[in-house]
Amino acid sequence: MSSPTLLTMFRCVLRRDLVLALRRRSDVLSTLFFFIIVISLFPLGVGPEMSLLRAMGPGVVWVAALLASMLSLGRLFSNDYRDGTLEQMLLTPQPLPLLVFGKVIAHWLVSGVPLVLIAPLLGMQFGLPADALLVLVGSLLLGTPVLSMIGAVGAALTLGLRGGGVLVSLLVLPLYIPVLIFGAGAVEAHISGLGAQAHLSLLGAFLVLSLLFAPWATAAALRISME
Amino acid sequence: MAINWFKYASPVTFYELAGKMIPWFAGLAVVLGVAGLYIGFFVAPTDFQQGEAYRIIFIHVPASWMSMFVYVVMAVWAGFGLVLNTRLSSMMASALAPTGAMFAVIALWTGSLWGKPMWGAWWVWDARLTSELILLFLYIGFMALQASIDDSRRADRAGAVLALVGVVNVPIIYFSVKWWNTLHQGSSISLTKAPAMAQIMLTGMLVMALAAWMYTIAVVLARVRSIILERERHSAWVADVVRSEAP
Numbered sequence: 001m002s003s004p005t006l007l008t009m010f011r012c013v014l015r016r017d018l019v020l021a022l023r024r025r026s027d028v029l030s031t032l033f034f035f036i037i038v039i040s041l042f043p044l045g046v047g048p049e050m051s052l053l054r055a056m057g058p059g060v061v062w063v064a065a066l067l068a069s070m071l072s073l074g075r076l077f078s079n080d081y082r083d084g085t086l087e088q089m090l091l092t093p094q095p096l097p098l099l100v101f102g103k104v105i106a107h108w109l110v111s112g113v114p115l116v117l118i119a120p121l122l123g124m125q126f127g128l129p130a131d132a133l134l135v136l137v138g139s140l141l142l143g144t145p146v147l148s149m150i151g152a153v154g155a156a157l158t159l160g161l162r163g164g165g166v167l168v169s170l171l172v173l174p175l176y177i178p179v180l181i182f183g184a185g186a187v188e189a190h191i192s193g194l195g196a197q198a199h200l201s202l203l204g205a206f207l208v209l210s211l212l213f214a215p216w217a218t219a220a221a222l223r224i225s226m227e
Numbered sequence: 228m229a230i231n232w233f234k235y236a237s238p239v240t241f242y243e244l245a246g247k248m249i250p251w252f253a254g255l256a257v258v259l260g261v262a263g264l265y266i267g268f269f270v271a272p273t274d275f276q277q278g279e280a281y282r283i284i285f286i287h288v289p290a291s292w293m294s295m296f297v298y299v300v301m302a303v304w305a306g307f308g309l310v311l312n313t314r315l316s317s318m319m320a321s322a323l324a325p326t327g328a329m330f331a332v333i334a335l336w337t338g339s340l341w342g343k344p345m346w347g348a349w350w351v352w353d354a355r356l357t358s359e360l361i362l363l364f365l366y367i368g369f370m371a372l373q374a375s376i377d378d379s380r381r382a383d384r385a386g387a388v389l390a391l392v393g394v395v396n397v398p399i400i401y402f403s404v405k406w407w408n409t410l411h412q413g414s415s416i417s418l419t420k421a422p423a424m425a426q427i428m429l430t431g432m433l434v435m436a437l438a439a440w441m442y443t444i445a446v447v448l449a450r451v452r453s454i455i456l457e458r459e460r461h462s463a464w465v466a467d468v469v470r471s472e473a474p
Contacts, residue, residue: 153388153392157372157385157388157389158372158375161375161376162375163375167371167372167375170364170367170368170371170372171368171371171372171389173364174361174364174365174368174393174396175392175393177357177361178361178399181357217388217391217392220388221385221388224381224384224385224388225381225385227378227380227381
């Protein structure tokens with residue numbers, strides 16, 4: 001297979017998914033607003049004491065990112081599944097993992113990147129200093145693609161099942177936990193002076209591994225679900 | 228005389244074989260369990276640092292070992308079912324999950340009971356405890372996924388993908404005490420060095436681990452027999468079995 005064909009296919013899938021997502025902007029924006037609202041709930045719940053909020057901040061932002069990412073997973077395959085496009089995608093001669101990769105990248109660009117961009121603003125609500133906010137953005141930038149990649153496996157496994165959203169959460173959250181631990185841990189390590197390098201390196205490792213293996217697992221799961 | 232082992236890959240023949248194997252493994256489990264508990268609670272001496280409370284190790288450690296081991300075995304069987312397309316392999320994987328989950332719960336619970344007197348806390352978020360908790364969630368996710376898919380073949384394959392994706396967690400649990408500075412005790416037993424614990428305590432732990440293993444085999448074989456009957460209920464041989472075993 002010549003490279004231009006594969007790259008063309010990737011660009012085609014990416015463009016299609018981006019156009020479709022931007023046509024239904026409400027889906028995308030509601031994920032973003034969920035993220036904002038959940039993060040804003042925590043200061044309301046635990047009280048305005050700044051030292052407590054500063055300690056909680058990175059963790060809260062990261063948990064909200066996890067939840068928002070999970071909620072947006074339903075959008076990944078279900079629309080194509082419902083109108084039959086997914087079946088056609090499974091029949092293409094091009095490799096399915098590549099197609100899945102394109103869809104997940106499009107999903108991340110639309111659901112993950114807005115979270116990364118608005119995180120500094122929300123981190124300020126928790127009294128985090130500017131350098132900690134930078135580390136937070138970095139950890140989210142490395143971590144949200146991993147969340148999309150791993151989430152895609154869960155979304156593919158539960159395609160068309162009843163109990164949908166809750167079941168995906170049950171499957172995907174245990175796999176998200178290491179990302180959460182290192183993501184929030186990066187910011188906390190930076191604040192405490194230890195340096196976030198180790199945590200960010202591990203997040204980078206997760207990113208590389210998930211970019212490599214998750215599309216393949218998702219493709220296998222799609223073929224299983226589409227029988 | 229060469230035995231064609233592959234004939235036991237058929238649910239019909241395996242059902243019979245499993246039925247014959249269960250009493251032996253159950254018996255071994257009882258004998259080893261009684262022996263292990265006797266060693267653990269009566270023969271092993273009082274620990275100089277921890278007193279009598281350390282004796283929970285004879286339940287906690289075998290349960291933890293089994294929870295990790297059963298997950299790997301489950302992933303292997305699920306993998307066979309996915310790759311070789313054999314029904315019975317996937318049925319074994321489904322049968323192993325509840326027992327593995329039970330051992331994970333026992334490990335977490337006994338660990339918690341031990342942690343309170345030793346560390347002063349019912350729970351700490353250190354690497355080993357957290358990854359064992361993740362293991363429990365993975366078991367529950369596997370069972371939930373299989374329960375929510377009506378078509379049994381799709382359930383088998385989907386569960387297999389999930390189990391294989393989750394198997395990466397088991398080495399993390401195992402090596403967590405080496406990679407991180409954790410509160411949980413490091414490994415006292417290794418294949419290459421002398422054990423860092425008294426011989427009699429090690430013996431008790433190994434006997435209990437064997438007992439747990441025999442128990443697992445007996446229970447899983449019984450469970451897989453039920454799964455076979457359920458899944459093959461439309462076949463004539465199951466109708467015969469039900470008729471012959473009906474009161």
